[in-house]
Amino acid sequence: MEIVVLVKLALDTGQLRMTETKIDLEATPLKISDIDRNAVEEAIRVREKVGGKVHVISALKYGPIQKRQQEAESLIREALAMGADDAYLIIDDLLLNSDQLMTAKAIAAAIRKLGSYDLVIAGEATIDGYTSQVGPRVAAELGIPVVTFVRELKVEGNKAIAKRDLEDAVQTVEVALPALITVTREINVPRIPPLLQIRAAMKKPINRLSLADLGLSLKPTVEVESIVPVQVKxxxxxxxxxxxxxxxxxxxxxxxxxxxxxxx
Missing domain, CATH: 1.20.5 (Single alpha-helices involved in coiled-coils or other helix-helix interfaces)
Structure with a gap:
């Protein structure tokens, strides 16, 4: 089974750097979004049960690229150390601070470039934006079904059985593959890789892709000028x-x- 896991290199909200009036995006360090670690863990668990490969796909959203690229690759190697087989990092100036639609189009194009895929797993939301939009938008771009807020996942043959959290109930859903699943924190506890796997991750490939490599010519529809914290006076x-x-x-x-x- 070919499993794709989406990983957001998010702003580390625990280490925000501030100017007098706004958040300093360039100075704030990045981290793998917490719930995306659960997504990586679940992808590896599925592979351990049914076989196949786990591919990590990430888009760099914060610049400048010259400063962030090495930081981004180091973070992606954390997912590779957990057990993912390889990674694809989308790096392009046009993606910096881009909206969810543009990000989803780039990620969907990268998934198509893999050639084949059976299951795409993402976190329910990211710790910085928390829009819960990118996963479903990627599914829409790929034309595949999406099941959101999944707390338990089982793959049997060409279908997935998922338990998903609703506001007042837990719903069980059966979906044909390929499909996209977004997971919650409750689905698992992400593993801590041992030293041998950390060393092995240094040899695993990280493939860099631009929008041109993906055959995309996109224009940003939203421009983020600044991010201002809530001020209580x-x-x-x-x-x-x-x-x-x-x-x-x-x-x-x-x-x-x-x-x-x-x-x-």
Whole structure:
């Protein structure tokens, strides 16, 4: 079975670098998006049961390319150390800060370039954008069915049986392959590769692809100028005068005026 796993090299939200007014994208380090590690783990588990190969596909979304390329390849080798067989890294200036549709078109073209595929696995969302769009959009580009928010997956022959989380229930779905599956954190616990596998990963191929290599001529429809954090401004009202009971009464009146509480 040919299994493709999508890996986002996301902004490390635990190490955001800030300027006075916005997030410094160039200075913030990258990491494999947490849920994509679950996707890699699940792809390897499927391969261990049914045989085949696991191919990693990733698109570099943050620049500058000259600075990020080595960082991106080092991160992808973490997925290779977990057990993936090879990787394809899409690097192109036009993809930097691109929208989900453009990213999906590039990833779908890379999957087609593989020649054949049976199963595509992705995380339900990425830790930086968290749109949950890229996986389903890739499926739409490929013209294959998609099953989202999967917490349990079983592959039998030419079909997959998945249990997926809904808001108030767990739904069991059977889908014919090829198909795309997005997984949740609950599906597994990603393995920590031993030293021998880390060393072996250094010999596994990472194939670099541009949009031209994929036969694509895309124009960005969305331009991200900056990412600004949520700012919470406090009014700094301090009640100093009066007794404790009077201060409480003034506080209650102030909260009522702000519409934060409703008097009975």
């Amino acid at each position: 406090r009014k700094g009202v301090i009640i100093k005068e009066g007794t404790l009971d009077e201060k409480v009464d003034k506080l209650i009146q102030a909260l009522i005026q702000e519409g934060l509480i409703t008097p009975r």
